[in-house]
Amino acid sequence: MRTPLVVDTNEPEDILERLRVLRVDVDRRKIAPGDYVVGPIGIERKALPDFFNSLVRKRLFEQVRRLREAYPQPLLILEGDIAEISTFRQPQSILGALVALEVVEHVPVLTTADKDQTALLLSVIWKRQDKEAAAYGLRHKPKEMSVEERQRFLVEGLPNVGETLARNLLERFGSVRAVFTASSEELKAVPKIGEGKASEIARVLGAPYEGKQRRLEGP
Template sequence: MNEIENIFLKRKESEKQENLSIVADHREKNSLLISELIKNNVRVELKHLEIADFLVNNVAVERKTVSDFLNSMINKRLFSQLENLKQYEKCFLIIEGIEEQELYNDYAGGINGNAIRGFLLSIILDFQIPVIFTKDYQDSAKFLTILIKKQNSKTEISLNPKRKSKSLNEQKQFVIEGFPGIGPKSAKKLLEKFSSIKNITNASEEELKEILGKKAESFRKILD
């Protein structure tokens, strides 16, 4: 009996010692979700994140309350956020508070329920970003805590959507990703088109537009 009790005691002690950590955008500082994560023995590191609200070993998480989500539909802000989120190979969107506010009947905003359903389908099918619905901030914290545990044995957290550089091409990609607004996909396409960092820096704005679109102008200004 003592041996069995000892086994369970050791297991509990190892669980307490488990290193659970997450990087959160500093704007989440006063949220109830952060408090709940800390209550769950998660070490929260606040950083300025240009992309996503949370990072767990290079898994990017964007979190929206139902009202945030509906508002971002109206002002179109979510489209650019989702596009940026895709710079990470693994990412998902949390829509929080489905038990606290009706998602498909936004009387205040006057959004048709089917328009909301269509927008959700666009996120999943067009942006190819999974969507997780949570009851409240406590439910969101549980999802994030489980995610941390699943990712705990994997790569270190990076504040930029970059892969660990190994080959020469990956090292070049790492350098290009260091520029503001340039993620892995854009960096890879630039290298495929121009072959070298030197050719990229010498490329005209029009040439860069083929890959970067509207971002080409600001990228060219940085290079100049």
């Protein structure tokens, strides 16, 4: 039996719906790093403008490094019309980054025209996976994080919470413990967290753990 295609909660709903139409077994949850996971393959999806912005802000190669550290087979999907690279102010920078990813970082880059084609590519990757593929960790903890980074990392594990919302929550409540013990009403008062997100966060924090505990057996 194939392992599910794990989709990050921040990925577009239309890609998720297209994957379901393609009969892909989808498991939607928070992932860090990456946007999709198929067995040992960790996938980062970047639309062309996002790729350029990450490059300008010097975040691209840090994101790729984390992806490579977290998964045995990292993969980058570049989404958009590649011909548009020539319309950017510094097209040579984008082309140079693509060369560096492939040649220096050894991270394959696959291109798609749009979200529909991205979903189709993901379905092909999912269907080609080894049926015995192992499930890998879906959150990667970078080494040597500061206390502030560790706090954000913990809060980013909540449903639909990215870096910006994690900062907002920590600034409002003052500590990770206070965030985790906040009521749904208190969460709703935080900028960019509406009733839906607040309810889901409160539900997850208050839900009993239903996983099967593994017993440690001696030799």
